[in-house]
Amino acid sequence: MDLREILSAVLPAERILTDEPMSAHTTFRAGGCADAFVTVQSEKELTRLLAAARAKYLPCVIVGRGSNLLVRDGGIRGLVICLEGMNELTLTEDGTGIRAGSGTSLAALAAFARDHALKGLAFAGGIPGTVGGGLVMNAGAFGGELKGVTESVRVMDGDGSVRVLSGEEMAFGYRDSIVKRRGGIITGAEFRLEKGDRDEIAAVMEELAEKRREKQPLNYPSAGSTWKRPEGYFAAKLIDEAGCRGMRVGDAQISEKHAGFLVNLGHATASDIQALMRQVEKRVLEHSGVQLTPEVVILGEDL
Ligand SMILES: Cc1cc2nc3c(=O)[nH]c(=O)nc-3n(C[C@H](O)[C@H](O)[C@H](O)COP(=O)(O)OP(=O)(O)OC[C@H]3O[C@@H](n4cnc5c(N)ncnc54)[C@H](O)[C@@H]3O)c2cc1C
Structure with missing residues (x-):
């Protein structure tokens, strides 16, 4: 199935990217490739695109700025539809x-x-x-x-x-x-x-x-608060108290500045990020009995 051919019946060529690294479209700056990444500019265009995808049984995922997203290293099969062009x-x-x-x-x-x-x-x-x-x-x-x-x-x-x-x-x-x-x-x-x-x-x-x-490590890629605030607690405080501030797996690190942020120091893979998330969740559970839940949405396939 030639994805580009299917999509170019609906969208101009410059808005169709194939085998597109999702690291370029997520604030974590990590993750594998989407089979196709397209940008739509109107509801009408989106309707036509969904019809074309449905006719070929192509799975679709919607993204905005990828600022709350972790895409696994194996990437996303099918179509990633970005709505950033609908910005009136x-x-x-x-x-x-x-x-x-x-x-x-x-x-x-x-x-x-x-x-x-x-x-x-x-x-x-x-x-x-x-x-x-x-x-x-x-x-x-x-x-x-x-x-x-x-x-x-x-x-x-x-x-x-x-x-x-x-x-x-x-x-x-x-x-x-x-x-x-x-x-x-x-x-x-x-x-x-x-x-x-x-x-x-x-x-x-x-x-x-x-x-x-003042409080957030805005100089490194991240997805903001990695975990939700557990009721009655602050995630960053629990993480800090469990001794996880500064903890690393590869280039994934629990920020020294704000322990609720997991940052990418440069070349973190999604699997580094996930491994660090699991370690932090385990330590916090052992230390305080609280189970942290990711706020970040995790999509795609492992390698
Ligand atoms: C430095 C930093 C600071 C942050 N601070 C905050 C903060 O203070 N408060 C806060 O709440 N969040 C914060 N965030 C997280 C993030 O910015 C928010 O969750 C934001 O609302 C996500 O928007 P997005 O367009 O990037 O969505 P994405 O990350 O692209 O997508 C998030 C989820 O929404 C779905 N989605 C996206 N667009 C659509 C759509 N149009 N229709 C249906 N589904 C859709 C996606 O499939 C995915 O499941 C921060 C992130 C960073 C990097």
Whole structure:
């Protein structure tokens, strides 16, 4: 089956990459190749692509910025569909809401809200994902989460039909949503915000960015917090107390700066990262009796 031939009936050649290293599309900068990696720019294009994939029984995986993803070293069979091209941003008619395509970066969304003096998204300014990935994960920081500002979400099913779910129907939980549990492709969303003062919003965003720079190892590739926060605990504290800060497997390391971050010092493989994750989980369980659960989504095949 010639993947390029199938895909070029739907997409321009420059948006079709075959045998594409996922290390180039994940913030961990690790992982094997996708058989094909394509970028779509509209719901219409996505519908046609899904139909073409379905006709050939091609499995599909959706990604945003790969900032919460670990792709195993054997890569991903089938098609990886990146929605970063769906990145339109508009104000709603009443001026207090924003409609965003799912590939819009959360940074661009938060900056757009600030520039229109709309409050409620400052927390998202430093989260390096997209609207789609953020909604799947109910991304959050500094006391805010997308759940708190989501009016509605457009979700496409495998047959190309689109449903509009309310914020409530998204059934958001901690780093969780109905789309994460049941599947579907988020193509866009509407956020409900409040009128505020542009300069005040800008100041809050700058303060939060400074906190990140101070506390997080932003100079190394990572996927942010590797583990979820166990109820009643902080993952980083448990990891630190179990003596794992600085622990290494190959070039995968538990950050010296923030023990909740697993960083890639240069040439870590996905198997180094997974081996280190397992060692940390075992040590934390032995030390404190708490089982850590990965926040990072792990995809693909082992070598
Ligand atoms: C330095 C750093 C700091 C971070 N800080 C935070 C933080 O403060 N708070 C936080 O919550 N997260 C944080 N993260 C993690 C990450 O940025 C978020 O989880 C983000 O929302 C993931 O978005 P993404 O577009 O990169 O999704 P991806 O990593 O590409 O995908 C994540 C999951 O969502 C699925 N997915 C992606 N897009 C869609 C779509 N449109 N429809 C259906 N499924 C989809 C993927 O298949 C995958 O299962 C951080 C990461 C890094 C590297």
